[in-house]
Amino acid sequence: MNLFTILISTIFVNNYVLGRFLGVCPFLGVSNKTETATGMGIAVTFVVTLSSIITYIIHHTILIGRLEYLQTIVFILVIAALVQFVEMVLKKISPTLYNALGVYLPLITTNCVVLGVAILNIQAEYNLIETIVNAFGASVGFSLALILIAAIREKFEIQEIPKALEGFPIALITAGLMSIAFLGFNGLV
Amino acid sequence: MKLSKVFFNGVVKENPIFVQLIGMCSVLAVTTAAKNGLAMGLAVTGVLIGSNVVVSLIRKVVPNKIRIPAFIVVIATFVTIVEMFMKAYAQDLYNALGIFIPLIVVNCIILARAESFASKHGLLASAVDGLGMGVGYTLALLILSILREFLGSGSIFDIQMLGPSFEPAIIFLMPPGAFILLGILIGIFNSIRNKQASKEVLQKEEAR
Numbered sequence: 001m002n003l004f005t006i007l008i009s010t011i012f013v014n015n016y017v018l019g020r021f022l023g024v025c026p027f028l029g030v031s032n033k034t035e036t037a038t039g040m041g042i043a044v045t046f047v048v049t050l051s052s053i054i055t056y057i058i059h060h061t062i063l064i065g066r067l068e069y070l071q072t073i074v075f076i077l078v079i080a081a082l083v084q085f086v087e088m089v090l091k092k093i094s095p096t097l098y099n100a101l102g103v104y105l106p107l108i109t110t111n112c113v114v115l116g117v118a119i120l121n122i123q124a125e126y127n128l129i130e131t132i133v134n135a136f137g138a139s140v141g142f143s144l145a146l147i148l149i150a151a152i153r154e155k156f157e158i159q160e161i162p163k164a165l166e167g168f169p170i171a172l173i174t175a176g177l178m179s180i181a182f183l184g185f186n187g188l189v
Numbered sequence: 190m191k192l193s194k195v196f197f198n199g200v201v202k203e204n205p206i207f208v209q210l211i212g213m214c215s216v217l218a219v220t221t222a223a224k225n226g227l228a229m230g231l232a233v234t235g236v237l238i239g240s241n242v243v244v245s246l247i248r249k250v251v252p253n254k255i256r257i258p259a260f261i262v263v264i265a266t267f268v269t270i271v272e273m274f275m276k277a278y279a280q281d282l283y284n285a286l287g288i289f290i291p292l293i294v295v296n297c298i299i300l301a302r303a304e305s306f307a308s309k310h311g312l313l314a315s316a317v318d319g320l321g322m323g324v325g326y327t328l329a330l331l332i333l334s335i336l337r338e339f340l341g342s343g344s345i346f347d348i349q350m351l352g353p354s355f356e357p358a359i360i361f362l363m364p365p366g367a368f369i370l371l372g373i374l375i376g377i378f379n380s381i382r383n384k385q386a387s388k389e390v391l392q393k394e395e396a397r
Contacts, residue, residue: 019364021218025297028213069273072291073265080258109261112214112295119291164380165372168210172372179365 010137037150041143052135199321206329226334234323241319
């Protein structure tokens with residue numbers, strides 16, 4: 001498949017959050033402010049791309065043909081270790097970046113986008129370049145959706161919302177409307 | 190602590206979906222048909238009970254600093270067991286749930302229960318807590334998936350409920366329908382709880 005097609009389709013057509021429901025927890029959890037949403041988006045992009053490369057290599061050198069049933073366990077351990085490692089490296093090399101992203105890093109381990117993308121890459125039988133493009137596109141799509149909904153939710157603070165719908169429910173309904181908008185990209189690729 | 194209280198705490202009072210609002214990804218994704226919702230609920234319940242029991246057993250052996258990675262390995266093991274089991278005995282469901290079976294590992298409910306309950310309580314209480322949370326999760330999945338299947342294809346558990354003249358609202362089978370329906374359901378749940386809470390306040394004031 002064409003690399004450009006993969007990129008466009010993961011960002012818009014099959015957006016991981018709005019079309020495939022991966023990463024809905026952080027999508028609703030950290031989307032109160034645009035600033036935090038941007039930080040989370042950058043951190044996720046970084047970790048997803050890196051973890052996809054590493055899980056790809058591990059799958060094709062160690063697991064394939066013999067230990068494939070260990071995929072879930074190995075991948076989640078790799079991701080947890082990677083997140084820990086990135087946190088330590090950032091702390092050492094760039095304290096400013098660490099201060100900006102540090103709080104989001106521990107949250108990423110339990111973000112299903114990371115594990116989901118890693119597994120889907122293997123299932124789709126992408127090669128290394130396609131894997132990188134797909135992982136990058138997926139996380140850019142995630143960040144896009146996250147920043148968009150954060151911008152919308154900031155406006156809610158000055159709106160009158162029925163008491164029962166405050167917070168989560170209204171965010172879910174907003175996500176639904178955004179998802180309808182993203183359905184408009186169908187047929188683009 | 191009474192076991193029945195632990196159980197109903199998970200089903201109603203701290204329902205993982207409607208009250209704690211965690212573990213949303215799988216809830217939204219697999220609820221296109223009641224059958225899938227039920228299967229996912231049972232799979233998660235199985236993993237929850239298993240991981241809660243094991244975490245409770247090893248809680249005194251595992252050093253505090255590495256407890257999270259240790260819990261994740263325990264959870265991942267149970268998820269792999271469930272995955273292999275479904276692949277062997279329920280191929281259709283395995284295909285329908287797809288990627289969301291391995292993703293049970295990162296379902297926040299399971300790690301949250303391991304960390305906040307099983308690592309502090311005994312074997313029996315942890316097992317009951319896992320069962321209660323699992324039943325609460327399954328119940329929420331069932332409600333959402335029955336509604337979605339009914340509105341989106343006019344059937345419940347694949348049994349056609351409405352006549353051929355019914356025009357199914359396909360949007361409810363697609364992602365937007367899931368988001369909007371869950372939002373409305375949580376809203377309804379919230380308003381019921383708000384009413385109950387205000388009633389209790391009134392009763393307390395009257396009792397004074």
